[in-house]
Amino acid sequence: xxxxxxxxxxxxxxxxxxxxxxxxxxxxxxxxxxxxxxxxxxxxxxxxxxxxxxxxxxxxxxxxxxxxxxxxxxxxxxxxxxxxxxxxxxxxxxxxxxxxxxxxxxxxxxxxxxxxxxxxxxxxxxxxxxxxxxxxxxxxxxxxxxxxxxxxxxxxxxxxxxxxxxxxxxxxxxxxxxxxxxxxxxxxxxxxxxxxxxxxxxxxxxxxxxxxxxxxxxxxxxxxxxxxxxxxxxxxxxxxxxxxxxxxxxxxxxxxxxxxxxxxxxxxxxxxxxxxxxxxxxxxxxxxxxxxxxxxxxxxxxxxxxxxxxxxxxxxxxxxxxxxxxxxxxxxxxxxxxxxxxxxxxxxxxxxxxxxxxxxxxxxxxxxxxxxxxxxxxxxxxxxxxxxxxxxxxxxxxxxxxxxxxxxxxxxxxxxxxxxxxxxxxxxxxxxxxxxxxxxxxxxxxxxxxxxxxxxxxxxxx
Numbered sequence: 001x002x003x004x005x006x007x008x009x010x011x012x013x014x015x016x017x018x019x020x021x022x023x024x025x026x027x028x029x030x031x032x033x034x035x036x037x038x039x040x041x042x043x044x045x046x047x048x049x050x051x052x053x054x055x056x057x058x059x060x061x062x063x064x065x066x067x068x069x070x071x072x073x074x075x076x077x078x079x080x081x082x083x084x085x086x087x088x089x090x091x092x093x094x095x096x097x098x099x100x101x102x103x104x105x106x107x108x109x110x111x112x113x114x115x116x117x118x119x120x121x122x123x124x125x126x127x128x129x130x131x132x133x134x135x136x137x138x139x140x141x142x143x144x145x146x147x148x149x150x151x152x153x154x155x156x157x158x159x160x161x162x163x164x165x166x167x168x169x170x171x172x173x174x175x176x177x178x179x180x181x182x183x184x185x186x187x188x189x190x191x192x193x194x195x196x197x198x199x200x201x202x203x204x205x206x207x208x209x210x211x212x213x214x215x216x217x218x219x220x221x222x223x224x225x226x227x228x229x230x231x232x233x234x235x236x237x238x239x240x241x242x243x244x245x246x247x248x249x250x251x252x253x254x255x256x257x258x259x260x261x262x263x264x265x266x267x268x269x270x271x272x273x274x275x276x277x278x279x280x281x282x283x284x285x286x287x288x289x290x291x292x293x294x295x296x297x298x299x300x301x302x303x304x305x306x307x308x309x310x311x312x313x314x315x316x317x318x319x320x321x322x323x324x325x326x327x328x329x330x331x332x333x334x335x336x337x338x339x340x341x342x343x344x345x346x347x348x349x350x351x352x353x354x355x356x357x358x359x360x361x362x363x364x365x366x367x368x369x370x371x372x373x374x375x376x377x378x379x380x381x382x383x384x385x386x387x388x389x390x391x392x393x394x395x396x397x398x399x400x401x402x403x404x405x406x407x408x409x410x411x412x413x414x415x416x417x418x419x420x421x422x423x424x425x426x427x428x429x430x431x432x433x434x435x436x437x438x439x440x441x442x443x444x445x446x447x448x449x450x451x452x453x454x455x456x457x458x459x460x461x462x
Contacts (some may be wrong), residue, residue, distance in 0.1 A: 027418045028450055032069055034422050034443035035062065039073070040097060043080040044444075047424065047436035052104050054095040056081060057194055058441050060137035061388055065444025067148035068451040074145045075158050078138060082165040084129050087122020089172030091138065091165075092129035093191060106217060107242060117246045131250040132189045132242065135264050136173060139166045139271035143278055159278050166275055173268060174292075179258045180317040183299035184265050186258045189241050193261045193329070195367065195381040197234050199374040200314045200327040201259070207318075208256050210236025211243065262304050262312035263329035266336055269296040273337065297338045304330075305343060310350035326355050326369035327381075328389050334396030344400050351393065352405065357428075359405060363412035364390050366428035377427045378434050385428040387413055391445040410449050417446045 023029065038044045043054040044062045051058075059081045066074035084095040092114070102108045109128035117123075118131050142162050146153040153159060179186040187193045190201045213232055241257050248254055272293035276286030304312040306322060311330035314323040333339060334347045352358050355369045364385035368375050376382040390413045397406040416431045417423075422442040424435030 027414065027446065030418065031065070031422065031443040031446045031450075034438045035066060035069075035440065035447075037438060038440050043077055043095070044440050045097075046440040047438065050424075050436040052100045053097050054081060056091055056093045056095075056134040057137050057388075060141035061391075061441035062444040063141045063145050065441075065447040067145045068447050071145060071149035071152055072156075074148065075153065075156065078142055078145065078162060079158075081138070082162055082169075084124055084127050085165055085169065086118060086124065086129075088176070089168035089170075090121070090133050091136075091169050092123075093132050093134040094130040096128040096130075098128070103217075107239070111242070112246060118250045121250045123250075130242075131246055132192050133173075133187075134192060135194050135267045136169060136271050137267050138169065139275040139278065140267070142166060143274040146278070146281070159281055163275070163278050163282060166271075166278070170268065170272065170275065176252050179253050180260055180303075180315065180320075182260075182303050183295060184260045184303055184315075185268060186260050186317050187264055188245060188252060188255050188258055190238060190257070191242075193259070193264050195263070195327065195329060196238070197231075197379070198325075198327050198329065198381040199368055199372065200261075200323050200325045200329060201257075202325075202374065203323055204257050204259055204316045204318065205234070205237050208237045208240055211239040212236070215239070256318065258317035259323070260304060260315040260317060261329055262300060262314065263332035265296055265300050265304075266333040269293045269300070269336055269338075272296065294338050297333075297336050300333055300336075301340060301343060307346065310346045310353070310355075325374075326350075326372060328356075328365055328367045328386075328393075331356070331365070332389065332392050332396070335392055335399060337399065348397070348400060348402060348405075351397075359408060362428040363431070364409070364416060364426065364428055365393055367425075370428075377429060378432075380425070380435075383428065384425040384434050385416075386425045387417060387439075387442040387445055391449065394449070414446060414449055417442050422446065 035044060038048060043059060045052055046055050046058045059077050063074040063077040066077060081091065081095060085091050096109045102110060112130045114123040114129045114131055115125050123129065142159065146159055173185045177185040190196050210233055213236060241255060245255055272289050276289035279286040279289060300312065304315055306313045309326060311326060312333055313330060316323055331347055331351055334344060350356065351365065355371055356365055357370055358365055361370065362385065366383050366385050367381045367389065368383045374382060378384060390409060394406050394409045394413065397409060416426055419431060420426050420433035421437040422439050423433035423437050424439040424442065426433055
């Protein structure tokens with residue numbers, strides 16, 4: 001029996017949560033086939049060609065989908081990632097697979113030099129990683145994975161083993177990355193926020209001198225159309241920032257780029273709520289973690305909410321100024337349970353209004369302002385629609401009681417994921433596939449929406 005059949009068939013001993021088996025050729029079976037093709041034995045790569053290693057927030061989203069068909073594999077996904085955690089608590093944004101050639105992806109392990117440059121920060125010696133991080137979706141993923149099969153989770157001691165690592169991860173962010181002193185986490189590289197070349201970074205990046213083009217070779221252009229990818233100028237600045245961070249021993253607070261981002265902090269708050277649920281499952285109260293999530297939510301509103309823009313804005317820590325760009329990052333806090341009602345109403349208005357056009361001009365949420373001068377429907381995070389942000393906002397709409405809009409967005413995610421062959425991202429107007437196809441989190445979140453049609457997990461942390 002091949003791997004896909006193993007995932008979709010019902011075995012004699014209950015190993016998978018889906019029953020009955022999916023029909024061959026169905027969206028469900030196709031999504032499972034993508035995840036099976038991207039499985040390495042210990043984790044799932046986002047894309048065999050473009051992204052041949054393990055990515056941090058990709059694995060969290062992938063585990064959320066895998067939990068429905070292979071809860072043991074979903075647990076393993078998160079355990080593999082957390083095994084590469086540094087002693088200071090950071091969870092690196094890439095865990096490199098040693099069998100992949102160095103020239104298959106840039107920046108490669110020999111650029112990051114984690115074991116040597118990261119020695120003072122406690123980088124692992126037995127596995128090579130990057131030195132930056134990605135959004136903290138992991139506690140949320142761990143809680144949802146546990147809920148998919150509590151008996152298996154308890155039998156394996158899954159939560160008891162991941163809880164200390166997740167707590168250390170959050171502690172690192174809250175203690176080491178509050179660079180603005182206002183209770184929010186700062187990202188020190190655009191790759192950390194996950195929306196790599198968003199126009200929200202143009203201002204803060206403008207003061208970074210790019211690394212010379214001859215000093216690096218972009219492997220991504222061998223797998224993606226140049227017009228879909230970040231420019232060489234952007235890439236030069238990414239390389240400069242990463243190299244400076246590495247050469248500083250991965251110490252925080254010294255670089256030219258530091259930004260308080262709404263999505264990153266909202267996901268941390270949601271994961272704090274999830275970590276509180278995990279603590280309660282393990283016999284503790286979780287009260288302090290719920291309180292911490294509420295403080296993060298309050299700080300987000302106080303520091304980043306802009307009623308004139310109708311969404312949350314990024315804040316450049318180095319200048320102290322808000323970044324006047326409407327990015328999808330400013331809508332993601334819609335999923336926060338403690339958001340003030342008037343803020344939530346305004347976010348729904350912005351999401352469905354002329355700047356993002358959900359339900360009128362677009363079926364999926366564009367990554368940037370449709371009316372912005374820098375909007376580009378094909379270039380990475382400068383306008384295309386992504387399935388992970390669509391999933392997050394579907395959950396946020398459902399949490400707010402916007403059932404019809406949530407149902408429409410859910411249907412759009414499922415339709416366009418299937419029609420685009422589970423593309424990395426799509427043109428927000430036409431649904432045309434961009435970037436890689438057979439993309440891990442697109443397939444995984446498709447599975448999650450197929451299984452959670454009722455919105456049972458809409459609150460995400462519940």
